[in-house]
Amino acid sequence: MTEASETEAREFAAGLRSLLEWLHVPGQGARNEVVALVRETLGPAGLDQSVVARELPPFEHVNLQTALDAWTAQEGRSVEVHGVVLPPHFGGIDLQLLMTGEGLPPVRLSAPAVVDLPNGPGSTLACLRMALLLVTDDAGRYLLLVQAPREHEQPVLRVEVAGLPVQRAQAVLAELDRLRRELNVYRGRLVEVTPTPMGTVELTFLDPPDLGRDDVVLPAAVLDRIERHALGVAAHRAGLRAAGQHLKRGLLLYGPPGTGKTHTVRYLLGRMDDYSRLLLTGRSLGAVGSVTELARDLQPAVVVLEDVDLVAADRSFGPGGSPVLFDLLDAMDGAAPDADLLFVLTTNRADLLEPALAARPGRIDVAVDVALPDVAARRRLLQLYGRSVPLELTDDDVASAVERTDGVTASFLKELLRRAVLEALHEQDPLRAVTGRHLSRALDDLLDSTQQVTRTLLGVGADGSLPDGDGAGPALAPPGTPFGHRHSHGPWR
Ligand SMILES: Nc1ncnc2c1ncn2[C@@H]1O[C@H](COP(=O)(O)OP(=O)(O)OP(=O)(O)O)[C@@H](O)[C@H]1O
Ligand SMILES: [Mg+2]
Known part of the structure; x- marks a missing residue:
């Protein structure tokens, strides 16, 4: 090696050292x-x-x-x-x-x-x-x-x-x-849990619904049972605890679309204003684990799991059942029994849920069948949704409407009144009176066999048919088909 190249090498090494020193982050960092x-x-x-x-x-x-x-x-x-x-x-x-x-x-x-x-x-x-x-x-x-x-x-x-x-x-x-x-800001509030694209969830405050008991048209025994299970515990919390009884409870509302499951839950949530209320639907059901933990911190709390069949139907993880559904049941089971936690599940596919619930009993203590409205209920529904309508109906008009709507849902009757108002408005604007003629024309239209999809969307006869002789066409889509298996998330916003 020559003298010159040795100097060069030394210079190169010195240069490299100072470069490394400069790059070396502690030196950088200090600045x-x-x-x-x-x-x-x-x-x-x-x-x-x-x-x-x-x-x-x-x-x-x-x-x-x-x-x-x-x-x-x-x-x-x-x-x-x-x-x-x-x-x-x-x-x-x-x-x-x-x-x-x-x-x-x-x-x-x-x-x-x-x-x-x-x-x-x-x-x-x-x-x-x-x-x-x-x-x-x-x-x-x-x-x-x-x-x-x-x-x-x-x-x-x-x-x-x-x-x-x-x-x-x-x-x-x-x-x-x-x-x-x-200091949890969600305590005592009604909060909707929605999924984000990142796989996490977002919590949004909702205004509690303002529904009265009279707004919910269900057989008295059914509504009593729901209320007792959901609301009754609050009054006896201390007594139940003292007697070593559990407060945690599960309520399942099942029945055809449009019969008032969501409506009833909204009514309950409106009344449970001393509870933290967490509402999960659809994809957010996957977050039930972390939401249940939150509910435990916020108790007394209600966790609403709307349309649970959406996860029950998801069999992507094999025939053993849906993992999300089992997560859900595990979360319900994991919470301490003396926690004042109410789980409310709604579904229109109880058949899909049953095997999972049967395999893991004890999560649901009360299952309520929210059925299609009977004669008395249909009468009340006409009254309820006709409250703000200038109805001029004879007893015969009412009797005929009630008879012709055998097998329809509550939401159908609500729509029927809207249509009757429209029929009347075609003749008179401003509206003076909605008569039996308008009501029956609206009903003709809704029951028209050519309107099958409309009727299905309104949830007419979730059993798939209307009584003979009412002009109904072919059987409607049964539950489980895209139209028969309808979910309406609208009412929450
Ligand atoms: N039992 C009822 N009493 C009074 N109104 C009702 C009743 N059932 C339904 N309605 C009216 O019809 C609308 C739709 O009903 P709701 O959303 O509660 O049906 P659902 O049973 O939850 O159906 P889905 O299975 O499709 O979720 C309600 O917002 C309410 O206005
Ligand atoms: Mg619903």
């Missing part, structure tokens, strides 16, 4: 303002401690913020909040990286970014998205990093604690858990 703040706050002793992280489902974001606000306000604690910014598409960060400065994406300090989330039916709370909390209290000086769930990336909410011995850090997280439970 980073976030890393500098973290290191300075924690000091050498704090930097030696493990980071303790807690992951929470996205719907806990608003509860976490509520808890943090209360925690910050506790006596003897001062909290300084800094926002942390990452360039777009850099995803997340963790506190460990900020402590060591290793492998760090370009981070900056800023005013904390917040997202405004509903914390009640008509209010919102500004919730931190990515923030560093510098805390001083009797545990010492330490840091919290809060990271909101990120759409399309990491659908979890993360809180990390650094600068404390593990047990102390755990105690901080446990205190935040306690506050989250205690």
